[in-house]
Amino acid sequence: MRRRIAVFSDTHGNLSALQAMYQDSIKQHADEYWFVGDLLMPGPSVGAMWDIFQKMKPTVIVRGNWDDLVVRGARGMMDMERPSHIYFARLAQYVAEHTSSAVIDEIASWPLHVTKRVGALNFGISHNLPWLNMGQALFPTQETANFDKLFNIAGETVDVAIYAHVHHELLRYASDERVILNPGAVGEPFNHWQPLQRDLRAHYLMLEVDAIGLAETSFRHISYDREQEKKLAEKSDVPYKDLYQKMMITGRAYTHDDELLTAYNDKFNYADDYQKYAKKINS
Template identity: 90%
Template sequence: MRKRIAVFSDIHGNLSALQAMYQDSIKQHAEEYWFIGDLLMPGPSVEAIWDIFQKMNPTVVVRGNWDDLVVRGARGMMDMERPSHIYFARLAQYVAEHVSPTVINTIASWPLHVTKRVGALNFGVSHNLPWLNMGQALFPTQETANFDKLFNIAGEPVDVAIYAHVHHDLLRYASDERVILNPGAVGEPFNHWQPLQRDLRAHYLMLEVDETGLAETSFRHVSYNREREKEIAAQSDVPYKELYQKMMVTGRAYTHDDELLTKYNKQFNYADEYRNYAKKINS
């Protein structure tokens, strides 16, 4: 047997990147798709991304931390305590206004962790840790003991762990030499080393598994038109569109820039907009 699997994550609402990644995966003869979390926000595209996602029909799906934010925000459950909370809430409101409640409920139903046997190997798949889809415990420079936790699950032992979340493609080993993979980010790859940060292509992972094991592990970096993505944002009513367009130039996220977010929140009255939305849907 031979199975070719496209493993992808962290779209973050970037339609142009997802389209490029999907077309490349077809050229790479992908037979199956595994999605490792964070589909929407802060990018402007919602319905179009959901349509492509349905075409891919992933056989493995796990829920990322931004997927949780989409659900909580769309259901009017976000607080306004910090500038970033307003940012998440208002973006989730935008998502809810562009898809049916069925989509939100589907995202809410995604599990945190999945095990999947392919040929001779058992894969464990999670957005971050198997029980926690947030935090920096698995940032690439963390100690090996943190990565060993990817294998601390009940049931049949996992041979290969796959996670996402940190927006870095990665192949490394646990302390017992089991394999750990990260596909990187389709929508926004990150790297603090500037010469590497310049590679803002759509990152994903192609696996080929045969009866012996991993026959191929290919980290794909696919070019796409970031100016086109900026124009999609310009033509939309997505909140914080200027920050998203800036991301298309710098590759940097502004999620936790409290000063900058406070400026936008006050200028556009985003907190009150979300409070009114939450009051309306929960009344």
């Protein structure tokens, strides 16, 4: 018994990165795919991203915090209290305008946590903590006690925990030496240490599981054409396209830069756009 599993997450609408990762996984003879959350936004390619995702037919899917933002925003449920909320809302409006309500409903149905047995091992998969897909409790530099919470699953013993969210690939141990894995980010790898931050290739994890256990744990970094991704944004009507193109150069997100987002929100009237959209769909 051998299963080769491509574990990926945090694609964030980056079509060029997802295409490269998918092609590499085929060359690596992936038998199945596990998706650990955050499929869309802020990238421009909604329909094409969904098409590739359907081709992959992931056998495990969990819902990330940006997936929740897509659903809330697309359904007109986002508030305008902070510049970042307007950012999420306007991007989710763009998603809704470029896909069907059935896709939004499907994303809303994804679970927060899945357990999956492969061979002798039971895997627990969640975007962040099993009951919470946001926050910084599992940032790689946090204490081990935080990571132990990944195994607090009622009724089941988990041998290997897999999470995403922090955009850092990781292999570490819980306090009882169970294994914790993070595949890193396909669309937005991140590291505060600049020499490591320069590696903006698409990051994902290839696992091979046999009858004994983990036969292979391979963190893969796949090159792709970032200029091509910038051109896709330029040709689209995606909001904040300048920021997305800038991210293709720096690798840094601007999600919580209130001053910068306020300037964009005011210049393009994004809050008014979203309020009109929300009023229309909820009337």
